[in-house]
Amino acid sequence: EVQLVESGGGLVQPGGSLRLSCVASGFTLRSYWMYWVRQVPGKGLVWVSRINPDESVTRYADSVKGRFTISRDNARNTVYLQMNSLRAEDTAVYYCVRGGSPPFEYWGQGTPVTVSS
């Protein structure tokens, strides 16, 4: 069974940092693009970042470029999102999503991030 389990969310002050983790199971992580999507409670969905299987290609939403870094450790079946210089507008639930075919079929349960003083 494919599973994606996020962790690392929590309460952080503006300007602070958090590292989110997504542990994958039930499939071979190194074969898939992986993504992070966020959702402000009660609002819509936004793609945050993506990374290809060998980590040679990463892309970011303009709103997080220069502050967030996506990475992966295929040996540990884990994808990361390092979030620096956090702002109030980064407050959201962050989901880990698997690519492949069909695309975006598997989502984690989400980890909440709150940026507040």
Added chain:
Amino acid sequence: EIVMTQSPATMSVSPGERATLSCRASQSVDNTLAWYQQRPGQAPRLLIYGASTGAAGVPARFTGSGSGTEFTLTISSLQSEDFAIYYCQHYNDWPFTFGQGTKLEIK
């Protein structure tokens, strides 16, 4: 960035009736279009990809159509569990973008 516009924002429909949800892209996305269902407190669930291909385990009452800039999700006979928010999303090129969602309410 491609803007996805969904209509209507809210739709009130009676169980057993048909619902037709629309999604428009600001430029052509070919058939790189997905539909999701999201229930409160849950992650989005993939319903349709490639504009018209049903994801595994999705009931046949959900059908997708369209290509280019105009897309439709049809739910043929609404069941109680179908009342939720529906999002369309293109994956033609980065950044992928979602529509703002259509909330399907019980009439």
